[in-house]
Amino acid sequence: MTAAEATADQxxxxxxxxxxxxxxxxxxxxxxxxxxxxxxxxxxxxxRTSRPADEVxxxxxxxxxxxxxxxxxxxxxxxxxxxxxxxxxLAAWESLGRERAVGGGGWQxxxxxxxxxxxxxxxxxxxxxxxxxxxxxxxxxxxxxxxRAIGLVVRNVFGxxxxxxxxxxxxVPGRWTLCIGENEEESPWExxxxxxxxxxxxxxxxxxxxxxxxFVDNRNTRNPEELLADFADTISRTGAAIVPFSSAGLVLGVxxxxxxxxxxxxxxxxQQWLYEHCVRSHEDLxxxxxxxDGRTGPGIxxxxxxxxxxxxxxxxxxxxxxxxxxxxxxxxxxxAGWSRSPAPVEGR
Amino acid sequence: xxxxxxxxxxxxxxxxxxxxxxxxxxxLRGSRVGLLANVKRNAEQFLDEVGVLLxxxxxxxxxxxxxxxxxxxxxxxxxxDLVSTCDVVVVGVGDCGSCSASAVADGLALEAAGIPxxxxxxxxxxxxxxxxxxxxxxxxxxxxxxxxPVAPLGPEELHQRAVAALPEIVATLTTGHPRVAE
Numbered sequence: 001m002t003a004a005e006a007t008a009d010q011x012x013x014x015x016x017x018x019x020x021x022x023x024x025x026x027x028x029x030x031x032x033x034x035x036x037x038x039x040x041x042x043x044x045x046x047x048r049t050s051r052p053a054d055e056v057x058x059x060x061x062x063x064x065x066x067x068x069x070x071x072x073x074x075x076x077x078x079x080x081x082x083x084x085x086x087x088x089x090l091a092a093w094e095s096l097g098r099e100r101a102v103g104g105g106g107w108q109x110x111x112x113x114x115x116x117x118x119x120x121x122x123x124x125x126x127x128x129x130x131x132x133x134x135x136x137x138x139x140x141x142x143x144x145x146x147x148r149a150i151g152l153v154v155r156n157v158f159g160x161x162x163x164x165x166x167x168x169x170x171x172v173p174g175r176w177t178l179c180i181g182e183n184e185e186e187s188p189w190e191x192x193x194x195x196x197x198x199x200x201x202x203x204x205x206x207x208x209x210x211x212x213x214x215f216v217d218n219r220n221t222r223n224p225e226e227l228l229a230d231f232a233d234t235i236s237r238t239g240a241a242i243v244p245f246s247s248a249g250l251v252l253g254v255x256x257x258x259x260x261x262x263x264x265x266x267x268x269x270x271q272q273w274l275y276e277h278c279v280r281s282h283e284d285l286x287x288x289x290x291x292x293d294g295r296t297g298p299g300i301x302x303x304x305x306x307x308x309x310x311x312x313x314x315x316x317x318x319x320x321x322x323x324x325x326x327x328x329x330x331x332x333x334x335x336a337g338w339s340r341s342p343a344p345v346e347g348r
Numbered sequence: 349x350x351x352x353x354x355x356x357x358x359x360x361x362x363x364x365x366x367x368x369x370x371x372x373x374x375x376l377r378g379s380r381v382g383l384l385a386n387v388k389r390n391a392e393q394f395l396d397e398v399g400v401l402l403x404x405x406x407x408x409x410x411x412x413x414x415x416x417x418x419x420x421x422x423x424x425x426x427x428x429d430l431v432s433t434c435d436v437v438v439v440g441v442g443d444c445g446s447c448s449a450s451a452v453a454d455g456l457a458l459e460a461a462g463i464p465x466x467x468x469x470x471x472x473x474x475x476x477x478x479x480x481x482x483x484x485x486x487x488x489x490x491x492x493x494x495x496x497p498v499a500p501l502g503p504e505e506l507h508q509r510a511v512a513a514l515p516e517i518v519a520t521l522t523t524g525h526p527r528v529a530e
Contacts, residue, residue, distance in 0.1 A: 018350075019350055019353060022349070022353065023353070026355070026357075028355075028356050028357065036350070037353060037354040037356065038352050038353065038354060039352070042354060059361075061420075062419050062420055062421055062446075062449075062450060062453065063360075063449075063480075063483060064360040064361050064362055064364065064483065065358065065360060065361060066358075066361050067358070071356070074354050074356045075356050077354075078356050104417065104419040104446070105419030105445065105446025105447070108446040108449065109444075109445045109446065110445045156358070157356070157358045159357070159358075159359075159483070163475060164475060164476065164479045165449060165479045165480070166445070167444075167445030167446075167448075167473065167476050168445070
């Protein structure tokens with residue numbers, strides 16, 4: 001490189017830096033740098049879908065806001081997505097749209113919930129969506145930017161920003177980073193999207209809002225019921241109970257999933273076992289100031305409260321590496337449960 | 349510089365104009381008071397306390413209505429019901445991230461329908477209440493603030509809260525309104 005070329009290169013990089021700073025100054029970012037978006041970039045994204053640019057894909061009616069395909073594309077580009085990720089972003093919005101809280105006040109909630117975006121199908125490999133080691137952590141562009149594309153729409157298109165219309169008390173770690181692939185290759189069970197009704201092998205996204213993830217480390221037992229009892233202890237903690245139920249799902253590590261399957265448990269057996277055993281006594285609830293004050297109804301009996309509203313509300317997905325026996329209890333947001341609605345990714 | 353950079357933001361789908369406040373009377377004598385509660389804990393109890401106090405100030409009865417969604421605007425049937433049966437309405441309590449914003453939207457909807465209204469929010473949510481007022485085209489909309497939290501209060505504390513808020517509630521529903529009075 002000649003000295004003149006080096007200078008020109010330096011100037012282009014300086015200009016890029018200034019563009020990124022400009023985006024910060026406009027309030028367009030979630031706190032991390034964004035990619036400057038141009039019209040031709042947006043067109044590259046729009047070419048990846050057959051849907052019209054002006055089609056509304058998400059809305060928050062009480063705030064008088066809508067998001068079109070084009071606005072979703074702009075914010076996906078801004079987030080750092082590659083154009084080929086865009087159909088997954090659109091499918092994530094479709095699945096999220098069936099969650100009641102998403103079109104309601106969920107994004108403004110004091111609990112500050114995070115979208116959990118679960119990808120099934122061969123598209124995981126094509127887009128290099130991580131589904132094995134470190135699946136909930138950083139390091140993979142598709143996982144990181146698809147989730148971020150959702151968050152930037154909430155901020156930029158819906159206008160829901162922290163300290164303004166967004167009223168999260170503490171928020172959730174990784175709020176805009178929770179896009180994961182299911183480790184279908186090492187799961188002993190059918191993929192989540194198949195369980196929920198799509199044809200086997202469909203590229204699909206299943207999404208909901210989460211309040212948090214809590215680890216369960218159990219390398220101690222190969223007895224499925226002992227393992228389930230360990231999950232039940234975390235699921236049943238009173239802190240997660242809200243008028244009166246709590247919600248829970250499992251992002252199972254491969255070893256735990258295989259332990260359960262080898263022990264003869266199908267997914268629905270795991271759901272049923274957890275529903276039956278995640279119980280707290282009236283004394284326990286009262287000790288935490290969460291006594292039911294004579295309330296009656298499904299899930300409440302003389303002894304106490306079934307903490308989960310129903311077996312099928314327990315989401316079960318397998319993700320992570322097959323190198324240690326640990327899993328995450330995840331906590332879907334909201335009182336009404338999650339919609340269990342996968343959305344197919346538009347074909348290529 | 350950066351004119352080729354696409355702006356990723358979007359404004360409201362429909363531009364909303366400032367709401368013109370309903371005409372007010374000098375006092376509440378002979379008024380029927382609507383109480384529009386949300387499902388947050390203690391909202392109805394707080395409004396009931398306010399209703400009792402307003403009747404001591406000359407109001408002649410209360411109409412209780414409850415909104416089941418904490419985020420959605422007041423349903424049309426409840427709105428028309430309140431408009432046809434009440435002279436003034438108290439809305440509350442805005443004590444969560446979205447219900448505080450929603451309460452402000454409901455107050456403005458009642459004003460637009462010609463009914464003087466007052467919204468009560470807890471002070472932890474004034475930022476989001478203000479943001480909603482601006483979003484609705486009415487920045488600076490006046491609402492009454494009570495200290496956060498409201499949910500864990502006992503009956504006597506709720507009564508005291510209502511007593512403390514009452515002068516401003518009455519002023520806001522009458523010609524004493526900060527935006528109406530000369």
